[in-house]
Amino acid sequence: MGLSGKPVTVGILALQGAFIEHEAALQRLDRKIEVILVKTPEDLEKCNALIIPGGESTTIALLARLSGLTDPLKQFVSEKPVWGTCAGAILLSQTVENTKRGGQEVLGGMSVGIARNGWGSQVESFEAELTVNGLRDPETPFKGVFIRAPVILELKPGEADPPIEVVASLSPKLLPPALATPDHSNEPKTFVALRQGLHFLTTFHPELTRDDRFHEYFVRECVLPRLA
Numbered sequence: 086m087g088l089s090g091k092p093v094t095v096g097i098l099a100l101q102g103a104f105i106e107h108e109a110a111l112q113r114l115d116r117k118i119e120v121i122l123v124k125t126p127e128d129l130e131k132c133n134a135l136i137i138p139g140g141e142s143t144t145i146a147l148l149a150r151l152s153g154l155t156d157p158l159k160q161f162v163s164e165k166p167v168w169g170t171c172a173g174a175i176l177l178s179q180t181v182e183n184t185k186r187g188g189q190e191v192l193g194g195m196s197v198g199i200a201r202n203g204w205g206s207q208v209e210s211f212e213a214e215l216t217v218n219g220l221r222d223p224e225t226p227f228k229g230v231f232i233r234a235p236v237i238l239e240l241k242p243g244e245a246d247p248p249i250e251v252v253a254s255l256s257p258k259l260l261p262p263a264l265a266t267p268d269h270s271n272e273p274k275t276f277v278a279l280r281q282g283l284h285f286l287t288t289f290h291p292e293l294t295r296d297d298r299f300h301e302y303f304v305r306e307c308v309l310p311r312l313a
């Protein structure tokens with residue numbers, strides 16, 4: 086049986102946030118995916134890969150702790166493919182700035198520093214057309230929906246870590262004045278989709294469009310190769 090025929094189970098962390106929309110997107114893919122809404126460590130054990138949705142990172146981290154999921158999630162992240170969208174991207178990061186009082190618990194997985202609510206109050210939510218080379222039909226722009234989105238501050242892979250690939254970035258012109266710098270070259274603040282080894286993050290919400298190309302990308306690039 087080829088890769089395309091192997092059964093694959095993708096979990097979606099379903100404690101808070103936009104998990105139903107991710108489920109619908111995965112079910113629209115041509116490739117048949119078994120989807121589990123993960124609320125307990127037992128649910129997580131059945132998954133080959135996981136999506137951590139957008140929502141409120143502080144709340145998701147708190148509910149994970151109350152559900153006994155924090156350590157199983159950290160273990161999962163160290164072994165299997167995980168995609169974090171928006172709040173999920175915050176949870177996959179190594180360090181977080183602009184946290185609520187008491188700080189932000191993270192799962193790690195991606196060697197990045199991130200800031201919550203990085204766009205400031207005036208541009209908390211916006212849409213932007215993204216050109217993304219790794220997607221199917223790359224000439225068609227992807228509508229990025231940014232809702233109180235985090236901002237990538239720095240990439241800091243250690244020597245033993247897999248390299249980080251920039252999958253999508255925003256035009257520097259879209260950065261709010263507070264984030265803009267005179268020299269925009271290779272500026273982490275413009276990065277909005279990053280891949281590192283088995284892991285993937287997007288600071289926006291692909292599940293809130295009817296365009297499922299990022300879901301297809303995650304399954305194709307991060308999940309299926311891991312099953313080989």
Ligand SMILES: NC(=O)CC[C@H](N)C(=O)O
Binds near residue numbers: 140175232235
């Ligand atoms: N749309 C989102 O997921 C917003 C993320 C939210 N600002 C947080 O810090 O968790």
